[in-house]
Amino acid sequence: MITVTINGKKITLEKQVTVLEAARSAGIKIPTLCHHETLEAFGGCRLCLVEIEKIPKLQTSCTIYITDGMVVHSETERVVNARKAMLEFLLINHPLDCPYCDKAGECDLQDLAAKYGPTTGRFAEGKRTHPESYDDPVIVRNMERCISCTRCVRMCDKVQGASAISMVNRTSKTFVEPFSGKRYDCEYCGNCLSVCPVGAIMSRMYKHKYRPWYIDKNINTICSYCGVGCSVTAQVKGDSLVRVVPEMGKGLNKGLLCVRGRFGYDYVNSSARLKTPLIRRNGELQQVTWSEAFKYAADRLRDIKERYGSEAIAGIAGGRCANEDIYIFQKFIRGVLGSNNIDSIANFSYAPAQRFFERIFGQGVTANSIQGISNSDGIFVVGGDPTSINPILGLQIRAAYQQGIPVITVGDTPGLKRFATCMLKPNPFTETALLVSLLSELKVKKQFLGGNSSFERLINNISALSMKEVEDICGLPTDNIASAVNMLSNMTNPSIVIGKDILQRTDGHINLLLLSAIMYLINGRVYLLSEFPNEQGLVDMGCLPDMLPGGRPIEIESFKKRYEEIVGLNISSTHGLSLSGIIENAYTGKIKAIQIIGENVLSNIPDSNYVGKAFSNLELLIVQDSLMTETAGLAHVVLPSLSWLERKGSYTNLERRMQFMGKAVEGDGLEDWRIISEISKMLSFDMGYKGLEDILSEIARVSPLHKDITYNDISGDECIWPYKGEPLRHGVSLEGMDVPDIGSLLKKPAKDRVYAVFDKELFHPDSLSRKSAAISSISPEPCSRVNRALADRLSVSEGDYLNISTDAGSIEMAVKIDEDIPENVVMIPNNFEGKGIFNIMQWKLNPVLKCPVLDGNEVKLKKAEARS
């Protein structure tokens, strides 16, 4: 116990903390400029000076630790004079352009100068001049205002790990600049601008458009880009959105954001927003009224149901819809239309992986908090780059590495290049062989005898691959694998971060089994990367062909009966078609009508041509979306739904955390659940919901996972299901799980061929961000990445265009040279209309997981004709 006295107030603390922290814990305010909660102490601004008895000189409270019996005074005349003097120094160079500066009103320096003075400066020297830099599309730098607190540089180095900016020059000429001196060449997380205490680094998105005191409302909501679910605050003036900002220390992101969350929100005001319902007449989409659209959709659905039966109707739910929407959607498709053909993109890797782990471990969903990653003693990343799929989760891995925790990555993870102890980059599509060898080496290291349980026997039966063989197949040096195995075997509670890529392989199910075995051996905690904000919600709310809300299989009779009783509808007990089945059956003409909510299926599934053909075979395609997408372009009925920020609802993130998103502005359109219940009313089933509360209370009754949940619970800090509910519990059996045939893995990829690999980009992970003007200005066009050797062979250089063709089609794309990828690979993203890897892929499915397969895409490359 340490007792200190600050301003006459006795404070007793258990831990030794700094004087500043002690004062803040007791509610005593000490002014700071360079100190920030997320950053380590710096002691540069000298504003936190305090007087400590028995120490003759004033001390910086952010760096000095408390000792027992210390007596501190934070607001004596001597301290105040010192602060005044420090501010006078800072104001030598800081311009007094507050009326112009957008920071005025929320500027730390302005507040302190107002509190402590000085009203005039005694320095006769002229202020330094430094032109404002508009070289960057989204960030403006005004270095006249910089006070060299280095918060931005420390944030960039230590927290974000990007090391993209630095202090330049010395003494009073110091300023901050990215290394290019012009545009930023970084991840554009923008955390530098949120820690800047003055107006030196600011966003250009709302420049000169607001003043902090104009903001009428602050609405807490959840970012709509990925499965992490970062908290953001939408600030509104009157009826228009001013900006979306994070609040420091709030939410699971603790105020940090990535490029999508910070700059990507402007798709809400995109010109591609749908405003009125559309119906296809004479081959063209025409504007109609809501009642016309509802009637048309209902009539056509009834007609198709009568003519072809319920089995000819299917529904596809999107990962950006709220829990309430997708619950109503599955209820509509299952109960009102009588078809279990309901699925979502979550079933393409996220849900099958969960189900697979569930069979083995009894629990498949990520059962750990994201913050917990940095508390583990080792991290194994496989199947994707967490820093681009779930950037805030990726930051945890970077933070862990900086604490000295070993990080092992498999595959192309450019974001962890400087944060991995061991990077294993096997030849394209040979991860399975690598995993087999890791497993067989681990078995030896861990002295695994096996045989106690059925899973142990299964592990035992997986035959080994020697490191030598793997060296040959994967092209990895034996030393690398050996050191990875060494590290893995020393971990006691490692985190295993699994991305989509490892599943979307011909051997995806084998990869999963091998990963489960490795996890079993090293006692790992699983983190499944999730690309959509409500991907977990899709699984929980029963948007799967064989699961009812609450993650209960449809064949559990008692549960099905309870569901039927509560919703007042009868449902079929047969399994419906999965997403791949729906598309295949639409292609062959068995499915006649599809209703899609909030998903651009055409762009987000390989191959786009096949899906396009399947959709054009349909008699009825109803699309509910807030933006005009390629899929909506094929629809017979387009119903504009309200977008994020325009409606309330809840999202469930990848760690099962339910979070509430608020409504900030009014929009054109209706909530998805309202649209569906209107159509349902026309089909003579009145759902009778008055508001979201009614829906949530029904969910709380139906789903055992969400038992008794209310919006009060969701709006609180921690609401991780099963909040009050029952956990998942149903039969665990390994029946039908085969031991993979290792012999088939001994194929070596041909050296002379070039393969296309899906590049999950940070800026444009899918088709949503291209509707954001800000992100499009950062990354205006798709870029393929090739190795320098390959580029030389094709005689292309950076900025040239490359013609990439397969049997399925060809695309042209700009080239970027990346030394870190293998020579026989071209990395192609899928984010712009008609210009993605999914446009040149064949429709291929994994036989077990039923998800599309992304491997083995051989491409022909040639330099494209020069563009004008």
Next chain:
Amino acid sequence: MTIKGLAKKIFLIEILKGMALTLKMMFTHAVTRQYPEEKREPFPGFRGLHALVRKEDGTARCVGCGLCAAICPSQCIHVYTSEGVSHEKIVDRYEIEVSRCVYCAFCVEACPFRAVVLTDHFEYAAYTRDDLYMGKEKLLSNWDRFMAGKKGNEYFEKFWHPLSSDFSASGNQAIFKKINSEG
């Protein structure tokens, strides 16, 4: 009733007293003014209709800092700004709901650039509320009508002492370059 009271009533004493006063007043100066034929000069510093200061180059002096809107107790000032082509701050709209104003002149006091004033004009009654919702152009024309020439400057010097004249900042700063060069 007394006899005295009865006599007062019979001889209409009160009426005669009143008529006598009226007769007396006929020979004194008039106290009331014959408004609107006869107008009174407002006292110096009178707070009347609002105006935006026009610079010599014809544009408004307002930079859109919004301090007037922030201080306004009746919240009748609305400032809308945006970014111009050369990244400067442009005041798109500057609106005052005159009918809601309480004439405290806090806006004039808060303005760091002497860009808004209350003129001594007070005759602006209108038939619609819209006429009293004044935009930027109307407020600038108010300056031309009521404060043009030396009058405006004198008004500021005499009645308001905005802080900007106290600033001892040097001329090379981004913002004050403009203001200082104007004089």
